[in-house]
Amino acid sequence: MTRELPGISTAEIDRAARPLAQAMTLPPAAYIREDVFGLEVERIFRRRWLPLARVxxxxxxxxxxxxxxxxxxxxxxxxxxxxxxxxxxxxxxxxxxxxxxxxxxxxxxxxxxxxxxxxxxxxxxxxxxxxxxxxxxxxxxxxxxxTEIWQGFILANFDPDAAPFAPQARTFETYFEKFRLEDMVVVRTLEYDSDWNWKVLVENFMEAYHHIGVHPETFEPAYHARDSRVPDNDGPWSILHMPAAHEEVPLGLPPVEGLEDWQVRDLFASVLYPHFLLGVQGSVVTWYQVFPEAAGKMKLKIHICVPGAYTGFEGFDQIADEISRMVAAIHDEDIGANHTVWKGLNAPLTRQGRLSPLEKAIWQFNTWWLETMVPEGDTG
Missing domain, CATH: 2.102.10.10 (Rieske [2Fe-2S] iron-sulphur domain)
Incomplete structure (x- = not known):
């Protein structure tokens, strides 16, 4: 049986579904076509757990x-x-x-x-x-x-028959257990209107390969692209681990008590599918809340979260403002990258590209996306 989506051939699906060492990206039609986005709404967004707020x-x-x-x-x-x-x-x-x-x-x-x-x-x-x-x-x-509350997040699912969220994220939860995500509170929120497909943002968030081109003076000196790694996953999630290139502890707030030194210094990006994005380091969590609206349109809220007890520290507002400015500066660099990718995806000569081994999280996500959108045996 063939596996097809609107504007996407079986051959294109097969190329994206290969093992990582041979895999290619999703084809442009997976991003730019409104009928594909409509199927995402039907098959993904209205059937998956979506984070709507913090408690x-x-x-x-x-x-x-x-x-x-x-x-x-x-x-x-x-x-x-x-x-x-x-x-x-x-x-x-x-x-x-x-x-x-x-x-x-x-x-x-x-x-x-x-x-x-x-x-x-x-x-x-x-x-x-x-x-x-x-x-x-x-x-x-x-x-x-x-509704389900997980680690302080309020999740919702429009599918009455969907499996509970927490068991699917058990390994993920264990990985970040020492960071005490449940104790975090939102202290600042940045808002953006974005004219590109939601998957462009997820992919950019989940690989450090682009540090060498997009963040040469910000992230790359601190988190070398070549050192990044992605563990195997056993559920609908991916984790990108970016080891620190130095021994310095990030400035600002003290780390969460109980973290090991590497957990304090290193940077982690993660996604719980489809688009529940968390950046974790020391005592700061950045939650990228994604609101897809069309094939080429989405809204984004970046919530900066810290342990609730820290909000009473002397000088906290100044520290929170500085963290907010840093997050905004990094995202401003990513905005340019996402814009140029979106322009390229809409160009008629663009075809699938070859994935780097450093883009394992993208491959994990693409594999899940294909299995969800075009299950084996589905004739399209």
Whole structure:
């Protein structure tokens, strides 16, 4: 049987699916075609666990965040009962949105006809509905999305039959156990509109090979591309380990207690598929929150996280600002790289390229992407 996707031949799929020493990149159509992106929404994004927030971002009862996730307006709410839920924020009456933005509320009152919902999504007030036969406020509740809290992250999945997230990430969790990800809080957030495919960002994040060209004065002197390595994976994730080229401890905040020296100095990039990106070093975690919107459009939020106890340190705001400036400077360098890749992917003469052994994480991701998008035996 053939394995095909729109605009992608069986031969192209086979070339990308070869062992790493022989493998090639995904073909340009995997990035630039809107019909391929539509299949990603159907086969990946609406069936996988997506990180929507940190628990500390909705720390108190009544705290909420609202966002749109692949066409579904949702809100993440810390209920008055202590539960954190992800639910639709579309009113059950005439489909207006009951809330926008973020804040703290005991009730979510639709601005259209004043139907009001509590923090569990239960309708508690529907004015002027007398005479509507069979209608009951108690029988109306905003649809709930499957939610799981993992290492302080609030994850959601639109597939009611999806396997739980935590068992899939057990080895990954063990790898970063000493960094205590669950203790982290968001202290700064950078936001970007990006005119390229989401996989371009994931691939750039997950290889150090580009340090020699894109970061020759920033990352490459500190984390040599040639020294980077990627462990084998046993689940839907990849880890890029970038050993430090020096013995110096990163400036700023003290490292998390219990880390070994190499864990303090070295830099780690990781992805939990499809696009849950974490950069980890010492006491700082950078969470790249990706919002794909089209084949060539995505939004990005880079959340800078540190242990919650550190926010009370003297001079913390200045340190956090400096970390934020450093992260922004590195991403500015990556923006140029992603722009030129995107231009090339859209060029008619562009074909698949050969992967370097240093791009093992890209190969792992591509293998997963192909298996998810075109399972063996699928005729396209």
């Amino acid at each position: 500390d971002q909705v720390a108190k009862p009544g705290d909420f965040l609202s966002m749109d996730v692949f066409g579904q307006p949702v809100m993440i709410v810390h209920g008055q009962d202590g539960e954190i839920r992800v639910m639709s924020r579309t009113c059950l009456h005439r489909a207006a949105q009951v809330v926008e933005g973020n804040g703290n509320r005991k009730l979510f009152t639709c601005p259209y006809h004043a139907w009001s919902y509590d923090t569990a999504g239960q309708l508690v007030r529907a004015p002027l509905m007398e005479g509507a036969e069979g209608f009951s406020e108690s029988g109306c509740r905003l649809p709930q999305v499957r």
